Amino acid sequence: MDTTEITKEGFDTPSVSHTALLVIGSGAAGMSAAVAARRAAEHSGKSCSITVLERNACPGTKIRISGGGKCNVTHRGTPAELLEKGYLRPNEKRFLRSALYSFANTDLLDLLRSRDVETEERADGKVFPLSGDASSVVVAFEELLRESSVRQLFSSRVRSVERQGTQFLVTTAAGASLTADVVILATGGVSWSRTGTTGDGLAIARALGHSIKDxxxxxxxxxxxxxxxxxxSGVALRSVALIATAGGRSVDRRGDLLFTHRGFSGPVALSLSRDIGEFATLxxxxSLFADLFPEQSAAELEEKFLFQARKSGAQMVRKFLQSCPIAPLREALALAPHGTIPTALLPFIMRHAALENDVTWSGLVREKRMSLLAVLKHLPLGSVREVPLDQGEVSAGGVSLAEVNPKTMQSSIVPKLFLCGELLDYAGEIGGFNLQAAFSTGWMAGTHAIDS
Ligand SMILES: Cc1cc2nc3c(=O)[nH]c(=O)nc-3n(C[C@H](O)[C@H](O)[C@H](O)COP(=O)(O)OP(=O)(O)OC[C@H]3O[C@@H](n4cnc5c(N)ncnc54)[C@H](O)[C@@H]3O)c2cc1C
Incomplete structure (x- = not known):
């Protein structure tokens, strides 16, 4: 075999013709897998070569840009709490359960602390490096890989993995090849393709016999x-409900919504985007709507309006709406304060409700009141043109979870093949859940790869 090509592709790394364990992809899952594999090998007294092939010139490209460069590395809570809050689909929750219990957020934070990366918890449960610098997480893993004697070859894009007898034959885009006893595929999802995630691993898994969900x-x-x-554009609504309807079906979620120059963003839009994309395909x-008062029924809201009309008939409705909390008092006492309707949105609301801008409570006859209530509870936001796959913080779909053992991350189709991270058909919520899932599934794959 021609090992010189590998050397040429990589930086100043020596050529490799065979490795006991090959990890493909040096993101959160791949780095975690390689470190875990070395620890498992040491624990069982085995000496084995571990190699990582990464197509980029450096590891952890996506970690570096995560959380706006600050890296929301995980989320506060027990594994059960993380599963409940971070992974909404029951089959994905079930699949990730073992991994999140085996390598929990506390294990990840201990590992980072061992490399002097201290973290802080925010009020909303998100955990970030105290330094505010995402690259500190990558540097910590680089050090862990170095001390684990893991050989890393960069600028090495794997093109194919074939099963040959008891080994794998791995070929790079430059035509070099090496053999491996065990392979861990950790090539990530397909969004933000400029970071190196163009779906190569999905093609490799498919060629090896795995089913891939689009x-x-x-x-x-x-x-x-x-x-x-x-x-x-730039106006934010706090803690509203975003509702998407299509084909007689409807899905909704609570959270903060941001108007943008192309449509909508903010936590609630991002969180609902996967369901909306699926609706669009189906x-x-x-159609999108916002319930601006999700904590109150239309009848409760009407009661409030009638009370206000009796109390201050001369007050302009728009002035009242500007200062009326979106959520009722019990919510206002909660940790995160709830907002009011932003001033910039009021003309939009009044226009949709066909009301004059300066209408007062005493001028708000029943028909107009009903129209206002309808708009506040179901504000039309337009029809979706696109949910851009490449702009997603993660991509859904990937290698079918039914073909991967959730207790080991080993393929049930190909012996000695392990799969981990965003390559798999799960997608977590915003809040550090995707990095935690990648680190946890990677750790599990690395640990079990050594015993396979
Ligand atoms: C802008 C942005 C912000 C984000 N912020 C957060 C956040 O704050 N918190 C959070 O939890 N999640 C966040 N995420 C999601 C999170 O970064 C990913 O879910 C996570 O990094 C996935 O880890 P992974 O190891 O599975 O894949 P990746 O990190 O994508 O790593 C895969 C690696 O495989 C390499 N690779 C691909 N193909 C090949 C090949 N053929 N040969 C060799 N190498 C290959 C890639 O170059 C890449 O380095 C964010 C994502 C984006 C895009």
Missing amino acids: SSAALAPLYTIKPPPATL FGSV
Whole structure:
């Protein structure tokens, strides 16, 4: 075999013709897998070569840009709490359970602390490096890999993996090849393709016999056919409900919503984007609405309006709406304060409800009141044009979870093949859940790869 090509592709690394364990991809899952593999080998007294092939010139490209460069590395809570909050689909929750219990957020934080990366918890449960620098997480893993004697070859893009007898034959895009006893595939998802995630691992897994669920957007912004008025771009609504309807079906979620120049973003839009993308595929057209008072029924809201009309008939309705909390008092006492309707949005609301801008409570006859209530509880936000896959913080879809053992991450189709990270058909919520899942599934794959 020609090992010189590997040397040429990599930096100043020596050539490799065979490795006991090969990890493909040096992101969160791949780095975690390699470190765990060395620890498992040491624990069982085995000496084995571990090699990582990464197509980029350096490891952890996506970690470096995560959390806006600050890296929301995980989330506060027990594994059960993380499973409940971070992974909404029951089959994905079930699949990730063992991995999140085996290598929990506390294990990840201990590992980082061992490399002097201290972290801080925010009020909303997100955990970040105290330094505010995502690259500190990558540097910590680079050090862990170095002390684990893991050989890393960069600028080495794997093109194919074939089973040959009891080994794997791995070929790079430059035509070099090496053999491996065990392979861990950790090539990530398909969004933000400029970071190196173009779906190579999915093609490799498919060629090895795995079923692949089509990739789709998740944690992505929503682009609408008619963008919101320019005056609303940048306006944020706190703790509203975003509702998507299509084909007689409807899905909704609570959270903060941001108007953008192309449509919508913010936590609630990102969180619902996966369902909306699926609706779009199934039904074509998806309509968006916001419930600006999700904590109150239309009847409760009407009661409030009638009370206000009796109390201050001369007050302009728009003035009242500007200062009326979106959530009722019991919510206002909660940790995160709830907002009011932003001033910039009021003309938009009044127009949709066909009300004069200066209408007062005493001028708000029943018909107008009903129209206002309907708009506040179901504000039309337009139809979705696109949920851009490449803009998603993660992509959904990937290697079928049914073909991977959730207790080891070993393939049930190909012996001695392990799969981990975003390559798998799961997608977590915003809040550090995706990095934690990648680190946890990677750790599990590395640990069990050594015993396989
Ligand atoms: C902008 C942005 C912000 C994010 N912020 C957060 C956040 O704050 N918190 C959070 O939890 N999650 C966040 N995520 C999601 C998180 O970064 C990913 O889910 C996670 O990094 C996935 O880890 P992974 O190891 O599975 O894949 P990746 O980190 O994508 O790593 C895969 C690696 O495989 C390499 N590779 C691919 N193909 C080949 C090949 N053929 N040969 C060799 N190498 C290959 C790639 O170059 C890449 O380095 C964010 C994502 C984005 C895009």
